[in-house]
Amino acid sequence: MSFKALTPGATIGILGGGQLGRMTALAAARLGFRCHVFATEPDSPGEQVCNRATVAAYDDGDALDGFAAAVDVVTFEFENIPADAVRRIATTTPVRPRPEILEITQDRLREKDFLRAIDIATTTYREISDATALARAMHDFGYPAVLKSVRMGYDGKGQVTLTPETRPDEAWRRMGGEIGILEAYVDFACEISVIVARGQNGALATYPPVENQHTRHILDTTIAPERIAPEIAMRAEAIARHVAEKLDLVGVLAVEMFVTQAGEVLVNELAPRPHNSGHWTIDACITSQFEQLVRAICGLPLGSVEHHSDAVMKNLLGDDVERWREALNDPAAKLHLYGKREVKPGRKMGHVTRLFPHR
Numbered sequence: 001m002s003f004k005a006l007t008p009g010a011t012i013g014i015l016g017g018g019q020l021g022r023m024t025a026l027a028a029a030r031l032g033f034r035c036h037v038f039a040t041e042p043d044s045p046g047e048q049v050c051n052r053a054t055v056a057a058y059d060d061g062d063a064l065d066g067f068a069a070a071v072d073v074v075t076f077e078f079e080n081i082p083a084d085a086v087r088r089i090a091t092t093t094p095v096r097p098r099p100e101i102l103e104i105t106q107d108r109l110r111e112k113d114f115l116r117a118i119d120i121a122t123t124t125y126r127e128i129s130d131a132t133a134l135a136r137a138m139h140d141f142g143y144p145a146v147l148k149s150v151r152m153g154y155d156g157k158g159q160v161t162l163t164p165e166t167r168p169d170e171a172w173r174r175m176g177g178e179i180g181i182l183e184a185y186v187d188f189a190c191e192i193s194v195i196v197a198r199g200q201n202g203a204l205a206t207y208p209p210v211e212n213q214h215t216r217h218i219l220d221t222t223i224a225p226e227r228i229a230p231e232i233a234m235r236a237e238a239i240a241r242h243v244a245e246k247l248d249l250v251g252v253l254a255v256e257m258f259v260t261q262a263g264e265v266l267v268n269e270l271a272p273r274p275h276n277s278g279h280w281t282i283d284a285c286i287t288s289q290f291e292q293l294v295r296a297i298c299g300l301p302l303g304s305v306e307h308h309s310d311a312v313m314k315n316l317l318g319d320d321v322e323r324w325r326e327a328l329n330d331p332a333a334k335l336h337l338y339g340k341r342e343v344k345p346g347r348k349m350g351h352v353t354r355l356f357p358h359r
């Protein structure tokens with residue numbers, strides 16, 4: 001589909017009502033664009049900052065058609081949007097990144113097969129279809145290993161770490177998915193991610209690798225930029241660019257990676273959207289990951305990824321959110337709250353970025 005660049009005043013449709021859509025809408029508003037959120041719940045973080053919202057299920061055809069007709073381009077802020085919904089919208093309205101990219105990345109097996117096909121190293125993995133196959137694979141892989149649901153997992157949901165004591169049937173039940181993927185556990189030195197934006201014309205803008213520290217499989221802290229050997233940083237950036245090009249991405253892509261003790265870089269996961277590990281770019285970079293997304297999907301030039309400060313971003317998970325006042329009293333901190341009413345353990349309620357300006 002040929003695509004004319006959009007200019008300020010145009011409307012961006014955002015599938016998903018979470019904080020990533022909220023921060024995209026805020027960046028869009030700054031550039032004079034309007035946003036229209038499609039969310040399954042009322043009063044979502046995204047809806048709160050948009051001038052229009054559709055609240056409906058992802059299989060509500062009329063709602064999808066009305067949404068598609070009301071906007072000039074559609075993007076998504078959440079990977080688990082049903083593929084049928086996105087394909088339906090794409091018949092009338094440009095979707096960026098293209099729907100096929102979403103379909104690859106919402107399926108851990110397709111994602112790893114894709115990476116393998118483009119010569120990107122990952123941990124060893126195998127498709128698992130039932131508890132018997134799991135028992136066999138556990139024997140072959142050794143321990144520890146990680147069983148993940150192929151679809152619908154995020155923030156560690158649908159993941160089980162396997163040890164010699166784990167019973168396969170029990171692990172299979174806890175994983176909860178229809179199809180699983182077993183991965184050899186990576187004894188990593190650190191976890192990093194690279195965010196890359198790619199424009200309509202193929203131009204690339206790559207942020208430096210950052211270090212991500214997880215607790216219970218949920219991102220806790222991002223240190224930006226990561227203090228790794230420049231040679232590893234260069235390899236990580238090259239991997240991210242290669243993936244973005246092979247996906248023919250228009251938008252923003254996050255590539256989560258493990259750096260092994262031996263200095264190898266293995267890709268863990270792809271996210272074809274702004275990413276939690278890129279929140280630091282809002283306060284520390286000339287152009288944030290959210291603004292890059294808006295620029296890319298509207299066919300506009302990408303911005304500078306230069307950072308004027310180093311940064312440490314900490315998520316406010318669950319009850320942590322009660323510490324918002326502390327952040328307001330910290331002269332180095334920028335507070336971001338997502339407007340979620342209900343606090344649940346591990347829920348991403350906001351984040352705080354502490355800045356260390358370059359002198």
Ligand SMILES: Nc1ncnc2c1ncn2[C@@H]1O[C@H](COP(=O)(O)OP(=O)(O)O)[C@@H](O)[C@H]1O
Nearest residue numbers: 146153154155156157183184185186214217269
């Ligand atoms: N094969 C693995 N080896 C070691 N740690 C892992 C492995 N897979 C996942 N993890 C840990 O769990 C976290 C979340 O897993 P991930 O596959 O990124 O799923 P998601 O972010 O979608 O929940 C990772 O960032 C990492 O800390």
Ligand SMILES: [Mg+2]
Nearest residue numbers: 155256268269
């Ligand atoms: Mg992940």
